[in-house]
Amino acid sequence: MSFLMNPNDALYPRLLEPKVREVMADTPVALIAGPRQAGKTTLVRQLADQDIRYLTLDDETTLLAAKEDPIGLVRNLNRAIVDEIQRAPGLLLAIKKSVDEDRRPGRFLLTGSANLMTLPTVADSLAGRMETLTLLPLSQSEIHQSRTNWLDAVFFGKIPVAQSPAIGQELVESVVRGGYPEVLTRTTQRRRTAWIRQYLAALIQRDVRDITGIDKLSSLPQFLAALAQVAGQLCNYSKLGGQVGLDHKTAAKYVTVFEQMFLLRRVEAWAANRLNRVIKTPKIQFIDSGILSALTGLTEESAQKDRNMLGKVFESFVFGEILKHATHADGDYRIYYYRDHDKYEVDFVIERADGDIVAVEIKAGATISSNDLRGLHRLVGLAGKQLKMGILLYDGLEVLPLGERLCSAPISCLWG
Numbered sequence: 001m002s003f004l005m006n007p008n009d010a011l012y013p014r015l016l017e018p019k020v021r022e023v024m025a026d027t028p029v030a031l032i033a034g035p036r037q038a039g040k041t042t043l044v045r046q047l048a049d050q051d052i053r054y055l056t057l058d059d060e061t062t063l064l065a066a067k068e069d070p071i072g073l074v075r076n077l078n079r080a081i082v083d084e085i086q087r088a089p090g091l092l093l094a095i096k097k098s099v100d101e102d103r104r105p106g107r108f109l110l111t112g113s114a115n116l117m118t119l120p121t122v123a124d125s126l127a128g129r130m131e132t133l134t135l136l137p138l139s140q141s142e143i144h145q146s147r148t149n150w151l152d153a154v155f156f157g158k159i160p161v162a163q164s165p166a167i168g169q170e171l172v173e174s175v176v177r178g179g180y181p182e183v184l185t186r187t188t189q190r191r192r193t194a195w196i197r198q199y200l201a202a203l204i205q206r207d208v209r210d211i212t213g214i215d216k217l218s219s220l221p222q223f224l225a226a227l228a229q230v231a232g233q234l235c236n237y238s239k240l241g242g243q244v245g246l247d248h249k250t251a252a253k254y255v256t257v258f259e260q261m262f263l264l265r266r267v268e269a270w271a272a273n274r275l276n277r278v279i280k281t282p283k284i285q286f287i288d289s290g291i292l293s294a295l296t297g298l299t300e301e302s303a304q305k306d307r308n309m310l311g312k313v314f315e316s317f318v319f320g321e322i323l324k325h326a327t328h329a330d331g332d333y334r335i336y337y338y339r340d341h342d343k344y345e346v347d348f349v350i351e352r353a354d355g356d357i358v359a360v361e362i363k364a365g366a367t368i369s370s371n372d373l374r375g376l377h378r379l380v381g382l383a384g385k386q387l388k389m390g391i392l393l394y395d396g397l398e399v400l401p402l403g404e405r406l407c408s409a410p411i412s413c414l415w416g
Helices: 007-011 017-026 040-047 060-068 070-075 091-101 150-155 168-177 189-212 220-229 237-242 248-260 274-279 289-296 307-328 370-386 411-415
Strands: 029-033 053-056 080-083 108-112 130-134 264-267 283-286 333-339 345-352 357-362 387-394 400-403 406-410
Touching: 017 029, 017 040, 017 130, 029 040, 040 080, 040 108, 060 070, 070 091, 091 108, 150 307, 150 357, 150 387, 150 411, 168 289, 168 307, 189 220, 189 289, 220 237, 220 248, 220 283, 220 289, 237 248, 248 264, 264 307, 264 333, 283 289, 283 307, 289 307, 307 333, 307 345, 307 357, 307 411, 345 370, 357 370, 370 387, 370 400, 370 406, 387 411, 406 411
Parallel strands: 029 108, 029 130, 053 080, 080 108, 357 387, 387 406
Antiparallel strands: 264 283, 333 345, 345 357, 400 406
């Protein structure tokens, strides 16, 4: 499967671009991390000017040079883009040496299809010299060319109004497709699913081995499929691993691998006392709802029959959209979930660095009942003034007040 630059990516202006330019203006090394085929190569080439050299480690000759003689490769580079740096992480030490000798900002622009900061020795090698930004698959804001940041808006007390609102089948289609640029060019569900399956197979066969050194890859596809079935649920490694013959330690290791590849994310529990969070069980959330749909077999046609799975995929879709807004927001945000011993739950609790929170509950339907608000009402009492707003996102068009600091809003307000 080819991982070359996709010309279709250029059709969508990326909201991360201004932040990348800011980093390059005052920092020697900028790293854009994110999954393959999310548009990193297209973005860095758009940012490149005439005096910057482009190198990709997907080229086997360049990769060999990076592994065999990293200092020699970097020595004569004035300014450079290095694409897919995770294929030769040892090159980072040569870049460190170069920038220690020449600390001009914007010298190196790197991309990586794995979270390099979780790799041994890498986190410290460029400390103070490199800033990392995350580019995920296209957000609905980018697809619809809206520049409003949803997180910054709701923490300011405003719910954006979608310029291209979507409900019903149109919304389901957006959810099932997800945000990979190549998927958006496929005109049928069958062709979209075929691309995603080839994409996942290529990641496992190529990048997982590069990053982790895991040789026995045969159980990874089955384990990923098992994780898809429990998306949005508490993560029980023993139970999950047992389904495909893995012990709990190996299952936890494989979840970490999939996190490094930007396929999913563990979401920690929120508690009013931050010290209490570390003992809670995390949930698994997939970052792209299109990948989750393909893994679970959910299609635009089957969505109306399988409402339970549709709800899980809607939750993944909203999680991915919030996460994408966080990558280019002015504020610093973290995403949690809430669940207490009385089984009151809220899908997402978004906390700003100053401790203020916004709570989000998701309803994959157009009708709202009082039962849908149980968790939000509990959180109002628990969080007190910390809670700026509680929002029930649903498949509708109207923003409606639902009580003290609570309201319902269309899911499509995410791209207002």
